[in-house]
Amino acid sequence: EAQVTQNPRYLITVTGKKLTVTCSQNMNHEYMSWYRQDPGLGLRQIYYSMNVEVTDKGDVPEGYKVSRKEKRNFPLILESPSPNQTSLYFCASSRISNYGYTFGSGTRLTVV
């Protein structure tokens, strides 16, 4: 089944403790991206990647890192999480930039 897999689905962590949210797709898509969704603000793009070893900042990249060492994986790294990074995170992929997107199921992160 074609899908984007995010892990974990839920995560509660403490301020400053490094964490990684994984994202993997099995569709050989070139384009992958990360978003956060907050009440009243909607979805905002954090980082995106057009292909292996190519990443670019979205609208809210501060406090996040990404890497694209392999085509299928696009992990989101929070080196020192803070409470304002408490949010619902989505990963998505697309064949090329102007095809429809496939979204992961989301990761609900709480930083205390």
Next chain:
Amino acid sequence: KNEVEQSPQNLTAQEGEFITINCSYSVGISALHWLQQHPGGGIVSLFMLSSGKKKHGRLIATINIQEKHSSLHITASHPRDSAVYICAVRSNTDKLIFGTGTRLQVFP
């Protein structure tokens, strides 16, 4: 001012009604997407448009590039259509910019 504006923010309808959700944008785009998010949180891509009109079942999406406007129509609405509908545009710099969504509730 948001670069992508949706209206209305909230919409209630009776089953069977024709529904229209509007999206206006102010940036140059290469494509516009309509997404659906159900209460459980998952997001599904409904349409991608760069011109004209697309239809899938009871859903119709149109875009007017000159007016920078798109509409999503639902014919013969059903309670299972209840969800948040999100308009998103891919800018000419490859960023994806989202509207804040339209919450639709369809009552039997």
